[in-house]
Amino acid sequence: MFPYSVGVFLKASAAREPAGAEAALGRICAALESDDALVSRALALSSTTTSSALREGRNLDFLVGVSLETEEVLPEPRISSGAAALEIATWLFGGLPSWFVATHEYRLTGGMEFEVIDLNDQKVRAWLKLSAESPVPTPAYKLRSSGGSRSLSLVDRSPGDGAMDNYLQSIVMPPMYIPGESAAVINVLNEEAVAGFLEELKGELRGHLGRDEKERPLRIILSGRSDPSTFAFELLSAADRLDPGLRVLDLHRLAEGVDRYRWVLRGDELVRVNQELETKGRARIELADGLPVVPGRNLVKVRALGTDGVRISRTVVIFAD
Numbered sequence: 001m002f003p004y005s006v007g008v009f010l011k012a013s014a015a016r017e018p019a020g021a022e023a024a025l026g027r028i029c030a031a032l033e034s035d036d037a038l039v040s041r042a043l044a045l046s047s048t049t050t051s052s053a054l055r056e057g058r059n060l061d062f063l064v065g066v067s068l069e070t071e072e073v074l075p076e077p078r079i080s081s082g083a084a085a086l087e088i089a090t091w092l093f094g095g096l097p098s099w100f101v102a103t104h105e106y107r108l109t110g111g112m113e114f115e116v117i118d119l120n121d122q123k124v125r126a127w128l129k130l131s132a133e134s135p136v137p138t139p140a141y142k143l144r145s146s147g148g149s150r151s152l153s154l155v156d157r158s159p160g161d162g163a164m165d166n167y168l169q170s171i172v173m174p175p176m177y178i179p180g181e182s183a184a185v186i187n188v189l190n191e192e193a194v195a196g197f198l199e200e201l202k203g204e205l206r207g208h209l210g211r212d213e214k215e216r217p218l219r220i221i222l223s224g225r226s227d228p229s230t231f232a233f234e235l236l237s238a239a240d241r242l243d244p245g246l247r248v249l250d251l252h253r254l255a256e257g258v259d260r261y262r263w264v265l266r267g268d269e270l271v272r273v274n275q276e277l278e279t280k281g282r283a284r285i286e287l288a289d290g291l292p293v294v295p296g297r298n299l300v301k302v303r304a305l306g307t308d309g310v311r312i313s314r315t316v317v318i319f320a321d
Contacts, residue, residue, distance in 0.1 A: 001037045002209050003222040005301065005315035007057030008032070008064045009045040011115070024194070028066060031198045038206055040317050041299065050115070050136045058119065058128055061313050064205075065115035065139075069146075070190040074182045077104035083151070084176055091174045099167065102151035103176040106189055111146025112197035114205060115139045118212075120311045141208055145200040150192045152185070159184050217241050220302050220314040228318060231291035233302060234284050237277045243308040244281070245274040253291060254299040261292055293320040 008028050022044075029042035043060065047053035050065055057063050083103040091098035117124060117139050124137045157180030158166040169178050179185070213219065218241070221234040237244040249265040265273060265285065276283035291300065298320060303313040 002039050002213065003220070003314040003316045004039040004061040004209075005041045005043065005299070006032060006039045006062045006064055007043050007045045007053060007060045008066060009047045009053040009057075011050070011065050011067045012048040024066070024068060027194065028064075028198060031202060032064075038202055038209075040315050050117070051133065054117070054119075054124070054128060054136065060119055061315055062119060063117040065117070067113040067115070068194070069110040069112070070193070071106075071108065071110050071186050074186050074189075075106045075108070077106050077152075077179075079103050079176055080105065084174075087176055088174050091170070095171075098175050099154040099170065101175070102153045102156070104153075104157065104179075105149050105151045107149050108147055108189070108193050110190070110193055111144060112194065112201060113145075114143040114201050116141055116143070116205065116208070120313055122309060122311065125311060140212070143201050143204045143208070145197040145204075148193075148196065150189055150196070152188060152192075154178060154180075156188055157185050159188055216312065217308075218304060218306050218310045218312045220304060220312055222300075222302060222314050222316045226291075226316075226318070228293045228298075228320065229290040230286070232284060232286040234282060235273065235277060235304065236282045237306075239281060241306070241308060241310070243306070244277045245307040246270065246277070247305045247307045249273075249285075249302070249304040251287070251291075252301045252303075253293065254301070255294045255297065258294050263287060263291075291318075293318060295320055 008025055010025060025044040029044050032038045032042040033040065039062075043057070045053050045056050047056045053063055053065060080103070083101060087098050087101040087103050090101060117137065121137065121140070127134065127137050154166060154170060154175035157178070162181045162184060166178050166180060217238040219236040221236065223233075226232065235246075246265070249270070251263040253261040269285075273283040273285060296319065298318045299315065300318055301313060301315045303311075305311050
């Protein structure tokens with residue numbers, strides 16, 4: 001998992017209906033930070049354009065702009081001979097198992113695109129300082145997943161109120177001849193398609209972030225499993241940095257219901273860290289008094305600005321008893 005706080009927004013062309021947009025955002029955020037998590041935190045933003053999302057999410061680490069194209073008309077299904085034979089056999093000799101044979105294959109025309117923006121990029125930070133609107137910075141990369149097909153069984157094609165009617169019809173005819181209610185099937189297709197697109201894009205994004213992280217001139221190594229009483233993290237400076245020192249480094253802890261905690265690297269400790277970055281290319285930083293946390297969810301963000309203008313911020317979530 002990458003220690004990133006990521007803002008996710010649906011681009012204007014994708015945000016057709018507020019309810020649908022909210023559900024899609026929630027699903028994407030959950031996919032990024034849940035099981036097999038990609039990032040520490042994924043936050044749904046209300047913006048629908050890149051320029052507004054940049055300003056809304058300026059204190060995060062990354063932005064992901066999502067373009068989503070879903071099926072609006074039910075495609076004509078294709079029924080393979082193998083699936084049809086299996087369904088008829090189970091229908092004749094078992095009945096119920098035939099409901100679960102995925103005989104209807106639908107070709108998909110929709111897709112999903114991720115537009116990824118690094119909010120620590122110097123060009124992005126310079127854009128955020130402008131008072132007048134100007135062309136938005138170029139994304140770090142764009143990732144797209146589209147097309148493919150999904151196969152649905154009678155159970156898949158029978159969500160909601162019409163399910164019982166479909167099952168009753170299957171008593172007198174094989175399920176492959178029961179198309180299901182078009183709107184309901186389209187919803188199922190879109191849900192499955194979005195899940196597939198997300199899984200593919202999540203894998204691609206993991207690869208890009210992993211390669212980019214290794215190539216950064218300045219890195220912060222954080223762990224969400226750190227003991228708050230002995231909280232520590234590392235800084236790594238690339239060998240080709242002409243000026244490897246730090247100008248500023250601070251840490252923020254945010255938790256619901258309590259004031260923000262801020263810690264700043266200064267004085268002799270800042271001098272030590274800069275010397276180690278220059279001579280060794282790495283330095284370990286420990287909070288002498290530990291990190292004060294509260295029961296529940298604690299968001300911990302570390303920000304650093306190098307003397308050469310390189311900026312980096314990383315975020316972890318710590319759960320405390």
